[in-house]
Amino acid sequence: MALPHTRAAALLQALLPEVTARLSRLASSPIVNLHVVYDRPVCELPFAAGVRTPVQYLFDRTAAAGAPAPSQYLAVSLSGADREMGMSVDALRERYLPALAELLPRARQAKVERFLVTREHAATFRAAPGVAALRPAAESTVPGLVLAGSWTDTGWPATLEGAVLSGHTAARVALAVL
Numbered sequence: 001m002a003l004p005h006t007r008a009a010a011l012l013q014a015l016l017p018e019v020t021a022r023l024s025r026l027a028s029s030p031i032v033n034l035h036v037v038y039d040r041p042v043c044e045l046p047f048a049a050g051v052r053t054p055v056q057y058l059f060d061r062t063a064a065a066g067a068p069a070p071s072q073y074l075a076v077s078l079s080g081a082d083r084e085m086g087m088s089v090d091a092l093r094e095r096y097l098p099a100l101a102e103l104l105p106r107a108r109q110a111k112v113e114r115f116l117v118t119r120e121h122a123a124t125f126r127a128a129p130g131v132a133a134l135r136p137a138a139e140s141t142v143p144g145l146v147l148a149g150s151w152t153d154t155g156w157p158a159t160l161e162g163a164v165l166s167g168h169t170a171a172r173v174a175l176a177v178l
Contacts, residue, residue, distance in 0.1 A: 001145065001146070001147055001148065002147075002148040002149055002166075002167065002170070003149065004122065004149065004151075005023050005026050005028075005125050005149060005151035006023075006028065006122065008023060008147070008149065008151075009023035009024050015140075015142050015145065016140060016141065016142065016145075019136045019140070019147075022133075022134040022135075022136065023134065023136070023151070025134050026125040026126070026131065026134055026135075026151060027125065027126040027128065028121070028122035028123070028124070028125060028126060029079070029080050029082075029122075029123060029124050029125065029126040029127070029158070030080070030081045030082060030084075030085045030119065030120060030121050030122065030123055031077060031078065031079055031081055031119075031120045031123035031124065032077075032078045032081040032084040032085060032092070032117060032118070032119050032120075033075055033076065033077050033078070033117070033118045033119075033120075034075065034076040034078070034092060034096055034115070034116075034117055035061075035073065035074075035075055035114065035115070035116040035117070035118065036073070036074045036075075036076065036096075036097070036100065036112060036114070036115055037067065037071055037072070037073045037074075037112070037113045037114040037115075038071060038072045038073075038074070038107060038110040038111065038112060038113065039070070039071055039110055039111040039112075039113055040070050040071065040072065040106075040110050041062075041070065041072045041106070042072055042074070042100075042104045042106040042107040042110050043058065043060060043072065043074060043104050043106070043107075045058075045060065046059070046060050047059055047060070048103075050099075050103060053099050053102065053103055054078075054095060054096060054099045055076055055096065055099050055100060055103055056076070056077060056078050056079060057076065057077040057078075057079075058074055058075070058076055058077075058100075058103075059074065059075045059076075059077065060072065060073070060074060061073045061074065061075045062074075071113060074100070076096060076100070079123075079124070080126075081119075085119055085121065089115070089116075089117050092117055093115050097112060097115070123158075124150065124157075124158030125150070125151045125158050127157045127158060132153070135151060135152055135153040135154075136152055136153060137152065137153050138152055138153075138166065138169045138170045138173045139173045143177075144177070146170045146173045146174045147170065148163075148166045148167050148169075148170035149163060149166055150162040150163040150166060152166045152169075152170075154166050154169070
């Protein structure tokens, strides 16, 4: 089973009530993504993480999106974005375009062709003290049922890497039964 923790908990209620009880104590955390298309390249890095700036993570999505030359499409990913979830697109634009210009000097002269916002209210589980004890192992007590997802006990926070590790562990557990 590879689902978000809230959906997994609902499906596991009858089979694994103790796991469901633990999963129901995992809170969710939002992610907001800002999609900015500039009229020219402003960043030469494929990925960057910000320090002392509201810009947390920056991804060059130009090639993946097939953006036409000479424009550049950057995605800013904001984890734990409770505050940003309540902000309007205009307020996010007002806060983050100057932060991008501060971080990327070439953005100061570039024209913003598009600015879009996507919001995922329950993108990940919320990493908080005590949450490790709530995360189940991949192997379950139900024959043939293996759990996968960044919310399982991977030793990693709710990241893509944690999800991949979980998938590898679930595959090993499933193949060991064969």
